[in-house]
Amino acid sequence: MPKAEVLFEDIGVTVKVPAGTRLIEISERVGAGITYGCREGECGTCLTRIVKGQEHLARPSVLEDKVLKEQMAGPHERLACQAQVLGGTIVVRP
Template sequence: MPKAQVTFEDIGVTVTVPAGTRLIEVSEKVGAGLTYGCREGECGTCMMKIVSGSEHLAAPSVLEDQVLKDIYAGASNRLACQAQVLGGHVVVRPG
């Protein structure tokens, strides 16, 4: 199975995960302390800033895209409960 790396810039931790893993799952695994409410892409509390490697994430779903627009998120923000790492190396921080 293909692997991917995720680095949490704020705590200086890098982990290797299976491709297709959602950022929220990785955050829970390493204890990154990500705040979240629903895990279903509707509330926006789990927003993260993608510092680098956004090309290694699955495209936002229609729901995620709408929530990000509704909360006026920046172009480099994604919802951790929705963003799937497809491979490569992704660097994130809360945000």
């Protein structure tokens, strides 16, 4: 199974994870500062900036895309509860 490397800028921690892992799961494991109020992609509180490696994330689902538009998210922002890593290196900033 492919691995991905995720760097959380807020705490300076890099972790290797299997492909398919969601950013929120990784954040919880390492104590990064991504806040959230749900895990279903509806509230938008876990909006996270992807500093580098956006191409290494799965494309947003229809639901995530809808919430991103409602939140007026920028092109480098994703919902951590929905964004799945595919491989490569990803740098995030909560």
